[in-house]
Amino acid sequence: MADGGLDIMTGGPSGPGRRRAAKPPSRPIGKRIVTIVIILALLFVGFKVVNKAMDFFGGPADYTGQGTGTVTVEIPSGSNGQQIANILKKAGVVKSAEAFYQLSLNDSRFSAVQAGFFKLRKQMSAEWALRELTDRSNRVEGKVTIPEGSRVTSIIKIIDKSTDIKARDVEAALDKPDSLGLPAEAKDNPEGFLYPATYEVPPGSTATSLLKQMVKKTKDVEKELDLKSRANAIGMTPTEVMTLASILEYEANRDEDYPKVARVFLNRLDQGIALQSDATVAYANGITGDVWTTPEQRDNPSEYNTYEHQGLPPGPIGAAGKKTIEAVLNPADGDWLYFVPDYEHKTTVFSNNLADHERAANRLRDWCRSSKDVDDIC
16 A cells, blocks of 8 residues: 555554554552452452361361370350360360361250369360260369358368368468458458358369458358348347357257357347357367367456457357358347257257256256266267
8 A cells, every 4th residue: 555554454554653552551559459358368268168168078177086194174154165166176185176066066965064174185086075074073073161160270171171272372371361352340360251161162273262252252141141231230240240150150059049049148248248158268279179168268368258258259250151140130039148958858958047057057967977978069
């Protein structure tokens, strides 16, 4: 074609002066990053889908057999299947959390798994792990029972004997009363504020944590019984009620006698008569066991000696339970001022005058002298 015609390849003007076709504008770098992120996300989702598919067809990674060695794991209260599966995986019990989790979804035994500490083995199959978690013999159930009337000295021995917590650790914790949560009225003295009950002591418990439980239980019971307002209604403070209740733990040994013995002491307090409780004398002299005391022991000048001092002692002489606390708050009606046990007839004799009381006391002495095997009560 003649010069100046169209280039048959480009459709544009021919010749060396023609313009090149314009290049498309480059994509902004921000859009490139977004594209990369989307691609990576798709790859990750694809990876998870593939893994799930592999689990579906081949099953999640799992050990076989009953495992070896021992390991203690804690299953917290309210844990679901996935959380328990994660705990077992972290402790080395199961090979994968997924193996146990899938089992928990499809096995009715999982509903029997309870919170607590369990002694298991490492490298167990998910099946064996579930079986062991539902076997109560694998549950680590450390417990300690504090009887009513227990004093701090005996509580130390009970904890030492019943748990892995040593006496020296309990004593060290008691030396730091401000860490136990004691109420202000305790005046840093834990006597009478370590509530008598049964406590769980899981592995790893410390003396402080256990003692704090006991103090909290005392506060909970006081709140449950509405101690503050009920004590005020009978003209006493909560500490005075707890103190008298602790004396009842030693001076009476039958539920039906608690309200009557409480009335005896309350009558004596009202009339300004010394309580003359052998239990307080025993406490002042560091005597454990029975409450029979000697004239020499009753001469002890301690403020806890209610032969030497009128009124209640400065504080509790032991851990009072609900029954004795309730007896002080709701004593029986009566004008009694004395009481003495009648072991022969398995009862208690209450009197409102000294002559009747002496006769009852003499009958007890005669019975003790003539009876056999009474060393533990006479």
